[in-house]
Amino acid sequence: xxxxxxxxxxxxxxxxxxxxxxxxxxxxxxxxxxxxxxxxxxxxxxxxxxxxxxxxxxxxxxxxxxxxxxxxxxxxxxxxxxxxxxxxxxxxxxxxxxxxxxxxxxxxxxxxxxxxxxxxxxxxxxxxxxxxxxxxxxxxxxxxxxxxxxxxxxxxxxxxxxxxxxxxxxxxxxxxxxxxxxxxxxxxxxxxxxxxxxxxxxxxxxxxxxxxxxxxxxxxxxxxxxxxxxxxxxxxxxxxxxxxxxxxxxxxxxxxxxxxxxxxxxxxxxxxxxxxxxxxxxxxxxxxxxxxxx
Numbered sequence: 001x002x003x004x005x006x007x008x009x010x011x012x013x014x015x016x017x018x019x020x021x022x023x024x025x026x027x028x029x030x031x032x033x034x035x036x037x038x039x040x041x042x043x044x045x046x047x048x049x050x051x052x053x054x055x056x057x058x059x060x061x062x063x064x065x066x067x068x069x070x071x072x073x074x075x076x077x078x079x080x081x082x083x084x085x086x087x088x089x090x091x092x093x094x095x096x097x098x099x100x101x102x103x104x105x106x107x108x109x110x111x112x113x114x115x116x117x118x119x120x121x122x123x124x125x126x127x128x129x130x131x132x133x134x135x136x137x138x139x140x141x142x143x144x145x146x147x148x149x150x151x152x153x154x155x156x157x158x159x160x161x162x163x164x165x166x167x168x169x170x171x172x173x174x175x176x177x178x179x180x181x182x183x184x185x186x187x188x189x190x191x192x193x194x195x196x197x198x199x200x201x202x203x204x205x206x207x208x209x210x211x212x213x214x215x216x217x218x219x220x221x222x223x224x225x226x227x228x229x230x231x232x233x234x235x236x237x238x239x240x241x242x243x244x245x246x247x248x249x250x251x252x253x254x255x256x257x258x259x260x261x262x263x264x265x266x267x268x269x270x271x272x273x274x275x276x277x278x279x280x281x282x283x284x285x286x287x288x289x290x291x292x293x294x
Contacts, residue, residue: 026055029070033077035212039139040081042124050080071150078140078154085132130169137162138169142268142276145214145221171248173268186251186269187294190244193274194253197232197239205229210273217279228277238263244294254291261286 033054037047054076066072127135133155140146140154141162152162189208196204209225222228232239242255242265253265264286268276280286 022058025069026058026073029073032070033073036074036077036139036144037081039124039127039143040078040135041084042128046084050077050084053080071146074140074144074146075150075154078136078146078151082132082136082154085135126173127169130172131165133157134165134169137165138173141166142170142173142278143214145216145223170268183246183251185272186267187244189269189272189274190251190253190267193232194239194242194244198236200233200236202229202233205232208274210270210275213274213276215277215279218281219279246292246294248290249292251294252291261291264289264291 030051033051034047037050038044041047041050054073057076057080058073063069063072127139130138136154137148137151140151141148148159148162148166151166152159155162155165157165193205193208195201196208206225206229209228211225212223213225213228215222215228215231222231238255241257242253242263245252245254247254247264247266251267254261255263262281264280266278266280267274280289
């Protein structure tokens with residue numbers, strides 16, 4: 001789902017007489033915000049409620065000094081979702097449509113269905129096993145690239161504490177305790193990714209990447225399958241000397257240069273496609289990873 005997705009009926013939710021420029025800017029981020037909220041809540045109806053609450057808060061706020069409106073809105077949606085998750089756990093409730101989109105809830109039922117399919121029931125089930133804090137830290141940082149400083153601010157914790165929460169969530173999502181069949185399936189996806197990167201096969205890369213895949217490294221972040229596939233093609237020479245391993249118990253890739261560990265790629269998966277790629281080249285971070293033969 002593209003972060004710039006809009007729908008012509010979405011403007012109907014805006015109060016009459018509101019600044020059209022602000023409304024248009026919000027609409028540019030609506031698709032992205034719904035994707036964040038859906039991964040946080042697992043419910044299309046609740047995700048739409050969270051996005052609408054973000055719109056109301058935007059209307060009540062002075063954002064003239066906000067340089068990054070998308071980041072500001074993502075943080076607001078994160079706070080709203082965290083409150084909703086905590087309230088849900090307190091009441092011991094589950095939303096009725098947790099694993100299926102509520103086709104009448106949002107302005108675009110077809111997009112709801114596509115969103116549910118792209119996230120995948122399996123991932124939503126795992127995410128629901130996390131605490132609200134773990135879920136927020138993992139979703140915002142690992143899936144949407146929100147810095148730990150901002151994640152910690154939402155949670156009222158230090159960046160280091162937010163990093164630990166995301167790490168716990170990541171271990172569970174990556175399948176540290178996953179059945180062997182899951183690791184076999186993930187290895188097949190990574191093998192296909194590696195082969196396509198070595199061959200410069202753009203279509204082959206697109207076939208194994210989630211449309212909203214996020215690739216992160218010290219050099220920056222790339223979002224979207226076409227951008228990530230283009231980047232992978234450009235590094236075919238690195239792929240040629242990379243090999244699959246287990247990184248912290250999950251399928252990953254490593255590359256050695258002159259006998260020294262030079263980089264590690266770790267992955268998360270959605271519906272048998274690669275959803276995130278973390279590229280680690282910093283020696284201190286590399287030293288913290290547990291790497292075993294695959």
